[in-house]
Amino acid sequence: xxxxxxxxxxxxxxxxxxxxxxxxxxxxxxxxxxxxxxxxxxxxxxxxxxxxxxxxxxxxxxxxxxxxxxxxxxxxxxxxxxxxxxxxxxxxxxxxxxxxxxxxxxxxxxxxxxxxxxxxxxxxxxxxxxxxxxxxxxxxxxxxxxxxxxxxxxxxxxxxxxxxxxxxxxxxxxxxxxxxxxxxxxxxxxxxxxxxxxxxxxxxxxxxxxxxxxxxxxxxxxxxx
Amino acid sequence: xxxxxxxxxxxxxxxxxxxxxxxxxxxxxxxxxxxxxxxxxxxxxxxxxxxxxxxxxxxxxxxxxxxxxxxxxxxxxxxxxxxxxxxxxxxxxxxxxxxxxxxxxxxxxxxxxxxxxxxxxxxxxxxxxxxxxxxxxxxxxxxxxxxxxxxxxxxxxxxxxxxxxxxxxxxxxxxxxxxxxxxxxxxxxxxxxxxxxxxxxxxxxxxxxxxxxxxxxxxxxxxxxxxxxxxxxxxxxxxxxxxxxxxxxxxxxxxxxxxxxxxxxxx
Numbered sequence: 001x002x003x004x005x006x007x008x009x010x011x012x013x014x015x016x017x018x019x020x021x022x023x024x025x026x027x028x029x030x031x032x033x034x035x036x037x038x039x040x041x042x043x044x045x046x047x048x049x050x051x052x053x054x055x056x057x058x059x060x061x062x063x064x065x066x067x068x069x070x071x072x073x074x075x076x077x078x079x080x081x082x083x084x085x086x087x088x089x090x091x092x093x094x095x096x097x098x099x100x101x102x103x104x105x106x107x108x109x110x111x112x113x114x115x116x117x118x119x120x121x122x123x124x125x126x127x128x129x130x131x132x133x134x135x136x137x138x139x140x141x142x143x144x145x146x147x148x149x150x151x152x153x154x155x156x157x158x159x160x161x162x163x164x165x166x167x168x169x170x171x172x173x174x175x176x177x178x179x180x181x182x183x184x185x186x187x188x189x190x191x192x193x194x195x196x197x198x199x200x201x202x203x204x205x206x207x208x209x210x211x212x213x214x215x216x217x218x219x220x221x222x223x224x225x
Numbered sequence: 226x227x228x229x230x231x232x233x234x235x236x237x238x239x240x241x242x243x244x245x246x247x248x249x250x251x252x253x254x255x256x257x258x259x260x261x262x263x264x265x266x267x268x269x270x271x272x273x274x275x276x277x278x279x280x281x282x283x284x285x286x287x288x289x290x291x292x293x294x295x296x297x298x299x300x301x302x303x304x305x306x307x308x309x310x311x312x313x314x315x316x317x318x319x320x321x322x323x324x325x326x327x328x329x330x331x332x333x334x335x336x337x338x339x340x341x342x343x344x345x346x347x348x349x350x351x352x353x354x355x356x357x358x359x360x361x362x363x364x365x366x367x368x369x370x371x372x373x374x375x376x377x378x379x380x381x382x383x384x385x386x387x388x389x390x391x392x393x394x395x396x397x398x399x400x401x402x403x404x405x406x407x408x409x410x411x412x413x414x415x416x417x418x419x420x421x422x423x424x425x426x427x428x429x430x431x432x433x434x435x436x437x438x439x440x441x442x443x444x445x446x447x448x449x450x451x452x453x454x455x456x457x458x459x460x461x462x463x464x465x466x467x468x469x470x471x472x473x474x475x476x477x478x479x480x481x482x483x484x485x486x487x488x489x490x491x492x
Contacts, residue, residue: 059293063296066296066297066300067300069300070299070300070301071300071301072300073300076301086301088297088300088301088302089297089301089302089303167289167293168293168296168297171260171287171289171294171297171302171303171304172287172288172289173258173285173287173303174285174286174287178287186266186288188400188404189263189264189266189288189400190266190267190270190288191267191420
């Protein structure tokens with residue numbers, strides 16, 4: 001049912017979503033921890049900044065990312081200087097854009113999870129002479145696991161469903177940046193509805209299975225605390 | 226499966242996906258990356274296949290809205306040939322030094338059609354516009370899309386614009402306008418003939434092919450981009466567009482090959 005190009009687009013989507021989610025979980029952990037714990041007057045402005053990608057329509061966000069990462073933009077100047085070349089129209093560019101686009105979906109669940117960890121438990125760990133890293137790995141992380149699950153699911157699903165940003169940054173290049181959503185758009189534009197339906201069905205079913213796995217694990221937790 | 230294992234399995238699956246190699250992408254020296262206006266996606270697919278058969282070169286096609294593709298070209302997109310949906314965008318790229326001067330030319334003329342998904346709803350003279358027996362008239366946004374501008378121009382020539390304007394539903398591009406009519410949500414719409422025409426007749430529904438005299442020509446220009454300046458295969462693709470085979474494909478899709486408007490592609 002799926003052509004070679006369809007399979008390729010599907011795999012590229014999964015790869016993009018997986019890499020983006022992994023990077024986001026790593027980046028968002030210290031950021032969310034800081035946002036949840038700090039009393040700095042910068043807390044509110046930084047929170048607002050993290051939520052900003054929600055405000056812009058994806059094609060608009062994509063356009064400004066394209067300009068910023070292009071040869072005349074500040075990010076483009078930086079990456080060229082670092083010898084990385086220009087990011088748009090590469091897989092790396094898609095990852096960077098997706099990280100920006102899905103940032104609030106990962107930071108906010110983590111921030112809430114960290115905020116829910118009681119100060120008492122942290123104090124108790126400190127009294128028992130646990131080093132901060134030790135406390136984080138053995139006290140905070142287990143308590144925040146549901147938050148990580150939500151953050152991972154939202155980051156992954158949001159990246160799979162991306163369209164406007166990846167179309168603008170990726171340039172719709174087969175095999176390199178043409179993800180499933182863009183491939184479906186291509187099929188629709190070319191009036192190849194049968195192929196569009198087939199690929200869309202695969203994307204939906206696969207995503208459902210992934211979400212089912214993740215949410216299923218969460219349900220088990222609720223039943224057996 | 227307990228919760229820890231299930232979550233672990235899920236994240237392990239993510240990790241495997243992340244590092245798994247992609248299906249091999251055939252990379253060849255004679256690949257020509259070409260940016261194509263979305264309305265020309267269908268014929269371009271066939272033309273690319275014929276081009277590969279005839280020359281051994283491969284056109285790697287990326288489709289999108291003409292304006293978006295131009296923004297990408299200006300920001301370093303790796304395209305070598307650009308097939309736009311209008312004549313102004315390639316001219317602008319040439320002015321900005323992003324296209325090779327002297328290579329810009331018309332490759333196709335689009336035709337506008339008043340179309341309905343319903344058999345027999347549109348007569349062959351477009352009189353249905355005057356009878357007014359419809360609630361919605363779909364067209365592409367005239368500010369953004371050449372086909373939308375041509376539709377408004379046609380209605381003005383017919384003296385019907387003011388009367389029908391309250392019934393307009395505007396698509397962001399001609400593809401969306403077609404979806405409005407194709408799905409039956411709008412009874413009537415101005416769409417591109419290429420969307421509803423194959424091999425000499427309407428694929429479904431009924432339509433009136435708007436006489437070319439009622440609007441400015443829907444000329445679509447192609448140009449060699451700066452990145453393809455030294456690539457013989459890119460120039461070969463531009464020339465191939467004027468060949469017998471490419472033109473037959475365009476005609477079967479309801480385009481008029483723009484033979485008469487063509488100058489030789491500069492070598």
